[in-house]
Amino acid sequence: MSSLATTMNRVRFSVGDKAVVADLRKPGHVRTPDYLIGHTGEVIQFCGYFLNPEDLSIGRTSGPMVPLYRVQFRMETLWRAPQRHPDDRLCIEIYDHWLMPAIETGSDF
């Protein structure tokens, strides 16, 4: 049986922050899709703390709990193609350790 998680990783991003999806190259089960890697989005919501599915997939249930955010990406920059509407966007949940602070110069934004 599993023990309760007791630690929570630090929340590193606030709503409105720009963040880049890191190329972590983790083997096994991850919930960050490939099409996001290297792209910059904007944090739009803090969803709370959750057990990391990467740990859960191998039966590790004791934590730490990780912050989860919803992050918004412009379609135009994700697919590097003109879109039918400049505000077409994609929103997705990303765990804290997959995000790095964006450097504001020359990034997707």
Added chain:
Amino acid sequence: MSGYHDIGGHAAGPIVKTELPFQHWEKQAEAIRNLLGDNSRRVVSLDEIRLGFESFGLEKYQAFSFYRRRLEALIDTLEKKGLITRSEFEQELSAVQSRWPLPDQEKR
């Protein structure tokens, strides 16, 4: 890491709208998985199942229907965690098949 299940943005054909019925065995398999993952048991998590079918290899992944993949992954995971053994599952399956055989099983 991109697995064969990680297909967001890939090219694909038209979307087939045919709606398939939710069959009894599919409900039963999902029910069993839910119970095994519930708070009183926490024996198998959904992420372990996902790792299971993400590790099938492309051919097996594509050959099975959605719920059949989950069922196979569930059995694999239970076996991996030592909760059941493959041979006792096969024994149980033989017992079920002898009581209720399919046409090609009747020859045994």
Added chain:
Amino acid sequence: MTIRTPSPSHDHHDHDHDHDHDHGGATHEHDSLVVEDEVGSLLAQQMVDALQALLIRRGILSAGEVTMEIQNLEAPGTHLGARMVARAWLDSAYKQRLLRNGKDGAAELKIKIGEAQLVVVENTPALHNVVVCTLCSCYPRSILGQPPSWYISTAYRARTVREPARVLEEFGLTLPLTTAICVHDSNADMRFLVLPMRPVGTEGMTEDELSQLVTRDSMIGVALVVTPSR
């Protein structure tokens, strides 16, 4: 039985794919729905029965629990989400609470959300929402029941995040060019429900009457709720 799509466009999988093969009765073609045929389904039923028998003998679960859980899986359906939508249309304060916290909003209507959280996203003339799970099949099952087959198909999962307008057109929905689209890839612990716009011509309808207009597809985001024809 195999459902085959008409001349699928080839995706980037670089393996040869010109054969049917048999795996307990399932056959497939690229991009088609994979379904178990009758033999495959019966075999799967045998497998589940064997697994259940084994787990019961182990004392890990009981037959009664499985029956109840099957009922729990069958019980939710479009009607639960539709009630939330209809209430939101009639009561703007409720709508704000629902948009802030979907789980609490559902609970107000005595609807229990089994998942971690429900995020309700509102359609407006400026923005249309549509939900997909590219990695598997995440879907608000505790309020909408099981997802339709197309939602878990390769084609929907692959294309919706990249060309949502084309996907919506395949569902018969053409949005005005002034409406932006937001695609929600439901990949983790949240589940999503689209709050469609209330159609014209529904003034004076009761909550029950309104909820009957709300379709599953409108709560996924591939359809609008249409004005009822009298």
